[in-house]
Amino acid sequence: MKVVILAGGYGTRLSEETTVVPKPLVEIGGYPILWHIMKIYSHYGLNDFVICCGHKGSLIKDYFRNFFHRNCDFTIDLADNTLVTHQSPREPWRVTVVDTGEKTMTGGRLKRVREHLGEQTFCLTYGDGVADVNIRDLIAFHHQQGALATVTAVQLPGRWGALNLSSDRPRVVGFREKDSGDGHTISGGFFVVEPDALDLIDGEETVWEQEPMRRLVANDQLAVYRHEGYWQSMDTLRDKVLLQEIWDSGQPPWRVWQRPETQAKPRNAPNPGPRMTTDIGSRR
Known part of the structure; x- marks a missing residue:
């Protein structure tokens, strides 16, 4: 299964960093946040990535072109122009x-x-957010629902336009603009998508989080996977500093590739009660 990562936005709210590099290359713990995201998926056996570049995309290309030498020790002999590596990176990507x-x-x-x-189900996420989402469970849930797309809902104060969740089924039932009374369930990205969902995209000016997802909702084809574990996006310098502090603590929750899978199971069973709301963002 392939993983598509949207990595082309301007990152204007993080201009202290993005004037130099694109947001996906802003480092946490000495590694770009894009690397952290890829490590999460790789932990669950997903190693085939498609990176959607835009703003300063040439730097992302350079990063992967030089990935081998960036991540290994080597001796270079400038006299005869030879290079011997001593430690090879082992990412199976x-x-x-x-x-x-x-x-x-x-x-x-x-x-x-x-x-x-191709014509296979794929994963989709943004190049600026990390989580301890169990990708294996997310994919299994998506297949169980039989929907064209599944969005991961997480707990966080709303900042973007809101979507309404069904109170008794794992489906999105409508969209609206956010207001001061919005709850704390937002879209965390981490989608699973069927290829046919791409037919709902009209052109280059289409925002995935708007008309295509509204059409999915209208056709009862957008399932919601509720994740109650850790999630954090890196939209501002404050977010970047927070992620760095958590990394420096030695126990970043999203570093699933170096710890047992002890995260809480998401609550994906029908949840009787009032309708919930989740925020959806347009992050190019």
Whole structure:
């Protein structure tokens, strides 16, 4: 199964860092946040990545082009132009890096990489958020639901437009703009998507989180996977500092690749009660 990562936005709320590098290359613990995201998926056996680049995308291309030498010790003999490596990186990744346009919106970026995805179910996420989501359980849940797409809902104060969740079924039932009374369930990304869902994208100006997802909702084809564990996006310098502090603590919750899978099981059974709301963001 392939993993698509949206990594083309401007990252304007993190301009202290993104004037130099694109947001997915901003480092936490000496590694780009993009690397952290890929490590999460790789832990669950997903190693085939499609990176949707845009703003400063050439730097992301350079990062992977030079990945081997960035992550190994070597001796270079400048006299005879030879290089001997002493430690090889062992990431089992296959990475397709695609320039999806400087100003293309999230849906348009997906449409541009359609040819790289084949006809199989794929995962989709943003290049600026980490979590201890159990990807294996998420994929299994998606297949159980039989929907064209599944979005992961997480607990956090709302910042973007809101979507309404069914009170008795794992489905999204509507969208609305956020208001001051919104709850704390938001979209954390970490989608699982069927290829047919891409037919709902009109063109480069299409925002995945708007019309395509509204159409999925209208057709009862957007399932919601409720994750009650850790999730954090890196939208601002404050977020970046927070993630670095958590990494420095030695026990970052998203570092699932170096600890047993002890995370809490998500509550995906029907949840009787009032309708819940979740925020969806447009993050190019």
